[in-house]
Amino acid sequence: GTGSKLINNGTVSKTQTTGNTTIGLELHNRGAFNINSGSIQLTETRDSTGTIQIDSGTTLELLDGSHKFLENARISGPGLLVISGDSVLFDGTYHGTGEFRIDGGVVTFDQPDTVQQLSMNGGTLNGNGALVVAGAFNWLDGDIEGDSDIRLKSTTAMIGTSSNVKYIRDRTVINEGSLVWSGNADLRLNRDAEIINETGATLTVQTDADVLKEFGAPLGGLITNRGTLIKSLSEGTTTIEADLQNSGEMAIRSGTLRFNQQIVNAGSGIISGTDTLNVQNATFTNNGVVRPGHPVGSLRVVNDLPTSISSVIDLEIQGVTPGFTYDQLQINSTAFLGGTLKFSVKSGFTPALTDTFFVMTYASYSGAFANVTGPGGSTFSSGYKNNRFYITNINLLNAAPVALDDAFTILEDHPSLLNVLANDSDPDNDPLSVSVVTSPAHGTVSVVADTSFLYTPAANFFGADSFDYEVSDPDNATNIATVYITVQPANDPPVITTLPDITFDETETYTIDLDDFVSDADHGDNELSWSSTVLTAQKQDGKPVTKSEAMEPEVATIELVNVDTSDLQISIDPATHIASFTGSSVGLNVFTVRFAVSDPVGFSDTDTISVTVTGTLSPPVLVNPISDAVFNEDSGPVVVANDLNTVFSNPETTPLVFSAVSLNSNIQTILQGDQLSVVASQNYNGNGTVIVSANNTISTSDTFLVTVLSVNDRPVVNLPNVAFPADDIYQLDLDNFVIDVDNPDAVLLWTAQVLTSTTGNPNDLTISIDPVSHVAAFSVTSGNFGTYSARFNVMDPGGLSAADTITVSVTEFFVNTAPMVVNPVPDAQFPEDASPKRLPAKLSDVFFDPDINQTLTFSVSSNRSDIVAIVLGDSVQISYPRDFNGSGSVFITATDDSSATASDTVQVTILPVNDPPQISGLAQQLTFPANAFVTINLWIAVSDPETADSLLSYSFSSTNDSVLFSFNAANGDLTLSAHPAFGGTANLFVTVSDSQNASASDTISVTVQPVSGIDDVVSIPQSIALHQNYPNPFNPETTIKFQLPVATTVRLVIYNMLGQQVRELLNTALAAGYHSARWNGFDDRGNPVTSGIYFYRMEIAGLNETVTGQHLIRKMILMK
Structure with missing residues (x-):
């Protein structure tokens, strides 16, 4: 009932049974909780600190209520973890190697963790811990929140096909593998969420859905591409409402990629492709490369194309047809020219001197290219004419190389x-x-x-x-x-795909078709040979079973029943490869069996399974096998069994648990209660086998065939609207905008009809369609610019058709007030080490342009190199290096379409923030004998950007009191010694703190070597002595030796001729014995001293109750 608890302080294990167990109690797990078979559902978990192990083939599902795993809790194992409840908090760790699936609720990681496989079918992934997804990532539904990174390393990462909007809030998702975004659901970035596509990674957009950022307070949304971002497969428009920073390659291979905020193509960035980049509503900064074609083609830019002195337009010429055999960059507004236009002549093509290549078209242009370059050693002419940039009179002085076809023969794999x-x-x-x-x-x-x-x-x-x-x-x-x-061809070995573990009753014969679990690329199943070996046998609990049999009313015989490998018999039919299992059991016998399969060449593979023989249970019985199912493509689901209890009978009282699996991934099974249905993937036709099983701790299966009949599908067409100047011809490849799952583009038939015209005569627009290439050419009679509508129809060989109506806009060939500052940006202050930050103002609110239909372009600069400002969307981002503080001026400029400008200046101050000390290079292990000591300097291993070495505080502790230590705060020397009777290892913990209590810690392993028995006799002097240093005079180093009859505290100090302290060498407790110290000629501040006479003084604490202390002095000479 409510409030009931299951408190585990020991070990709880689920074994033997393969069904599901639901624990409706509040689980407090402080010990070990093991799922060795079947599945377990937990309704509530509180304050758990123990471990949960999920074995291979098993499942743990967290249901309904809240689940909290504290700091030391650990969930591990290769099994499946499913989250479908209200909330799950991980303060502990998840170390599973199986699939982590979220079907609902809120899952919170507050500590760094790694999952091997992550599937999100709903719910929310939350928390402040960094999360690494090492394997497959499949995000079908649900939201991602939190304050740290999610790092995707797999080559099988996907944002899936659910129609629900997906949110990323606060988190940064970092792709280091191959991430595919498909489906028709929008992706929203909220509260400074960011997607980073790292160097070497690929982000492929295969959808016409939008990436949106949520507006309000705070703003959110940034996509950083350092790898390859590809728009492909989808022919429509994908809208990016978030800011984009591109320093990798952005390839638009199909459809339109539209930006409505800010897009920055950095100096190392590349924009390439053969379709459309729409920046009409965006702030576009281009400092990198624009490269039309893939490999040769046209790239269309909707709105202006900005360039900078560092930007490059890179073109290839392989023939004389624009957009087909040479690259063309089409700009439907103004081309702001600058930087370099570079072209190359490829594929052995040699242009005629009269050939003219119109490599750029535009509505208007401003400026000019700083450089136009061609192949090395070539000469050419170029210029601007009729809204086009042309290259002509190309003379390739360099002869092209000669390339001949090659043929090679290699071996498979x-x-x-x-x-x-x-x-x-x-x-x-x-x-x-x-x-x-x-x-x-x-x-x-x-x-x-x-x-x-x-x-x-x-x-x-x-x-x-x-x-x-x-x-x-x-x-x-x-x-x-x-x-x-x-x-x-070369022979490949057969591969066994995980044979299942088996459980059956001793009264039955269990069979399994081994061919269902093997694949061989070079041989059929009938050519393979199977064998089996029973490796081990034991009772379930590992102990012999005691069996009693009554001989007389008062007499009983006790027999210890052991089990060996001969109690399990396995026979394999050499023709069908059906393995049959029989066995005997008293209680539960568990056997380990190895199966081996070999091909005719002698290549082989093995797999080991567990076979359990029960002595009491009877398996379900197949009484009414399911008939084969046949249905049409794109129909269904089809019910194949209304009640599986009529298919299987159950001789036991344990309820049957049903499962079904399809051996064809395009055919899926649906279990609703006891009803079984099958359905096929969209547009799939073919057949596959389905296995349905009933389990009462022993499993029985039925197999049936599903056949999906082919049905012709209607083509689907989605054409873009068209716009072009009246004196031009516009071409549109219709095949890029039609999908027919049953027919190739080549067999489709296209027609077009002009419906309406604002000129009054639809015939002013001519549309011709090439019957082979399906390229539609649009042109108008002279001067008839305006708006037309046209309907296109496409028909497949089966007579099914689809139509789409588009708008065709034909344009005619085409005094400015400068913008002003209306709301100056206030001066800003940011804390050190918090980079990057944004200035607290929208640029659209700061500047105003009196002219309508004008677009303001923003640029920023700074008067110092360590304060870097860039424009991000409608704001300015400030970046500065770590540990930097200071002030600088940031200059913001707004430029309208006619190059008129207005500017605002902002004072940016970076406030200092205390940094903790750092320990680096501290000795991790020190070894010395018990009758000696060792000195190390801590200042060398400690750094603090704000605090001098002498102002740092140090504290020490040891795991053994026999290790003695003394620290000289004046010069940073740490001296270690030991009790004379001690020998062994201890840890010394060192902590350094600054004046604001920021600290760092490290550990030194100290090994003290014990003194031998003989040394004990001769190494204890009878009196105190301070010996003359050696060498003397010295340069640059000398050794001072002294002796102690008893353990005491010693201070050894160097003085100059004026009696001023130069260097404190020792101030520590030492054991009785002979000791030495070295001086390297440096003072307490780490500076070398001059040549001269110096004195060294040894101060000794009380030796006994009557001698309270004394000191000894000697002289030495430093000569350089």
Whole structure:
């Protein structure tokens, strides 16, 4: 009932039974909680400090109420952890290697942790602890919150297909692998949330959904791309409402990527692609590379294209057709020109002197390129004409290299180094380098040392493959050839895919089809050979079983029943590979069995399973097998069994637990209570096997075939609106905007009709469609600019069609008041080490432009290099180095479309913040004999940017009182000694603190070597003595020896001729015996002293009750 508790201070284990156990009590786990079989559901967990182990194939599900795991709690194991309750708080650690699945509730990590597999089907992932997802990450639904990072390292990370909006609040999600965003749900970044795509990582956008940032207080949303960000597969528009910082490559390979806030293409950034970049509503800063084509094509920029002195427009010319054989950059507004335009001539193409290449189009332009460069050694002409930038009269003085096709034969599953330059040449004898043009279909290829390729065939592939490569000389003259590869077959060993553990009753024969659990890329199941070996046998509890049998009414015989491997018999049919198990049992017998499979060549694999033979239970009985199911593609789900209790009968009182699994991932099973249904993935047709099982601690299965019949689907079309100048021809590849799951683009039939026109005559617009390439060309009769509507129709060979109507805007060829400051930005103060920060003002509120339809572009600069300002969206971000404090001026400039400006100046002050001391390089281990001592200097190992060494405070403690220590605060020397009778190891804990109690700690392992028995006799002097230093005179170091008859405190100090203290060498307790100290000629402040006469004085505490103390003095000479 309510308030009932299960308190575990020992060990709780679930074994033997494979079904589900629900614990409805409030669990307080302070010991060990082990799930060795089946699944466990917990309704509430409070203040748990113990361990939970989830074994392979088992499940722990946290239900309903709240669950709290305290600091020392630990959940581990390869099993499945499912969160479906209200709230889960991890103050402890999760060290599982299985899947972590969140189906609902709020899951909080407040400590750093790592999960191997993370699936989110709902709920909220929260907390302040950094989280690393080492394996697969699948975010289907739910929200991510918290104050620390989530780091994705897998190559199988995905933001999934749920239609619900997904939120990232506060958190920074860092992708270090391959992250795919698909589906139609928006992703919202809130409260300074950030997505970072790291160097070497790939973020692929395969959706037309939007990335939004939540407005209000505070603002949120930043995407930082240092790797590769790809827009592909989706032909529509993906809108990015968050700011984007690009220092990697952003490749727009299909559809439109639209930005409505700020996009900054840094100096190392690249924007490439063959479709559309829409920055009409964004603040666009471009200091990097714009590279149309993939590899050759047109990149369209909606709105202005800004450039800077460092920016580069990089173009390739391979022929004379714009957008097809040479790159073209299309700008529908103003091109603000600057920086460099660079072009190269590729693929062996030699332009005629009369060829003209219109590599840029624009509505208008401002400025001019600082540099226009071509292939090395070439001459050319270029200029600006009719809203286009052209290049003509290209004369390639350098001869292009000659590239010849290559053929190689390699072995399956063996990477090979291909020397493709062996048959290539250069007429100018220039050195050549190679690069990949098109990738192979059945493998991967990478460049080695710029001259060869490493080709790796796909796993188990053999047959023909090819790829194109480009050879280039130092002047960027190129040619292309093809590499033809023949991959010869090689034998692969068979692979067993985790045979299941088995439990059956001694009265039955259990069978399993071994062919269901093996794969061999080169041989059929009928060519494989199986064998089995029973390795071990024991009782479930590891003890013999006592069996009693009544012989007479008063007499009983006691027999110890042991088990051995012969109690389990396994036979494997050599033709069908059906393994049959029989056995005998008193109680529970558990056997370990190894199965081995080998192919005709002798390659093999093994797997070990556990077989449990029970002596009491009977398995479920299959009485009415499920019939095979047949249904049409995209229909269903189909009910195959209304009540599985009519399929299986149960001879036991233990309730049946049903499960179903499909061996085809495109066919899914649905269990609702005792009803079983099947359904197929969208657009899938084919067949697959489904296995349904009933379990009463022993399992019985039924297998049936599901066949999904093919049905033709209608094509789906979604065309973009079109806009172009009246004196131009606009081309649109219709194949990029249609999807037909059943037919290739080539067999589709396209038609178009102009419906309306603001000119009054629809016939003023002509649309022609190439029947082969499906490229639509738009043009108008002279002067008939305006707005038209046109309907396109596409039909597949089966007669199914789809239509889409678009708007076609035809434009005519196209005194300014400067902006002003209306709300100056207030001066700002930020604490040290809090970078980055944002100035407290929106730039759109600071500046005002009296002209309508004007876009303000903002830029910032600083008068000192350690205060860096950049524009992020509608605000200014301030960055400064660690440990920096000081003031500087930040200058903010607003520029309108006509280059008129207004400026505001902000004073930014970075306030100092105390930093704790740092310990680095402290000796981790010291060893010395018990009758000696050792001195180390702590100031060398401690640093503090705000506090001098002499102002830091030190404290010490030891795990053994026999280790003695003394610290000289004047020079930082720490002297360690030991009680003369002590020998062993102890830890010395060192803590350093500044004046504001910020501290750091470290540990020294101290090993004291005991003195031998003989040394004990001869090493204890009878009197006190201070010996003459040696060498004397000295430079730069000397040794001072002294002796003590009893343990006492000794202070050894160096003085100059004026009686001033120069250096304190010792001030510590020492054991009886002979000792020495070294002086290196430096004073207490660490400075070298001059040549001269010095005195060293040894002050000794009381030796006994009558001698209260004394001192000894000697003279020494330093000569340099």
